[in-house]
Amino acid sequence: MADDTQDNQSATSITSPGATATAQPLPKGVVLDKDGKPCRSCSSGAAFAAWASQAKKMKGTATATATATATTATTTTTTPPTTRKxxxxxxxxxxxxRSTWTLLHSIAATYPRTPTQSQQNDLTSFIRLFSKFYPCWVCAEDFQEYIEKEKIKAGSRDEFGNWLCEAHNEVNRKLGKPTFDCSRWQERWKTGWKDGSCD
Structure with a gap:
């Protein structure tokens, strides 16, 4: 679901709460939420961590003068930062x-081979609603555009599985990732590979 428009916010600057004047550009890959704050679920982990580190440094700089003037005789113990994420x-x-695609492909794999009209309507409604509540707003809007361009196909398990695989490939192309051979989607998400390596 990730979109390749994540760098569109990189020229935006940030200041830490309480800081007076110093503004710095956002690290590459940080996407702002609609409220103007960095969006964790829209940004890569590395980009968000870079922003958080930058914000902490700015906050530290803003309070450094006050801290430097306060001298005490007490000893403080600091906990070393953890090296494991x-x-x-x-x-x-x-x-x-990754989690979203796993869920959606797993839904496709367990969708009925010959669904009732009610099941088809439910699946179509679910995908439409899902696209509206997806946590990454950039990805959500991108998926909504895809749904409008390529109507949801829910007439059978194979039809929906192929439609979803093509939707996933569309995102992969935008991100510069390899695409998947959609003729093998059931091996990947339902039956396991023919060589028995999933058994």
Whole structure:
């Protein structure tokens, strides 16, 4: 679901709360949310971390003068920063995208071979609503445009699986990633590879 428009915000500058004048450009890859703040779920983890580090430095600079004048005789103990990245942090755009595609392809793999009209309507409604609530607003708008251009095909498992695979490939092309052979989508998401390596 990630979109290649993430660099469109790079010229925007930021100031930390309480800072007076120093403005710096956002790190490359940081996307602003609609409220004008950096969007974690729209930015890569590295870009968001770079912004957070930059913001902390700016905050530190703004308070450095006050801290330097305050001298105390007490000793403070600092905890060294962890070198291992936590696994329980909010999702960045890549983590969110991988998880989303896994969910959607898994839905396609378990969708009925011959769905009822009600099931077809439900799936179409789900995909449309899903695109409106997707956490990365840039990706959400991109997916909504795709849905308008390429109508959702929900007439059968194979039809929906192929439609979804093509939607995923469209995103991959925009991101400069390799595309997937959609004739093999069921091997990837339902049955496992023919060589038995998933068994």
């Amino acid at each position: 936590r696994t329980d942090c909010p999702a960045d755009v890549e983590t969110l995208g």
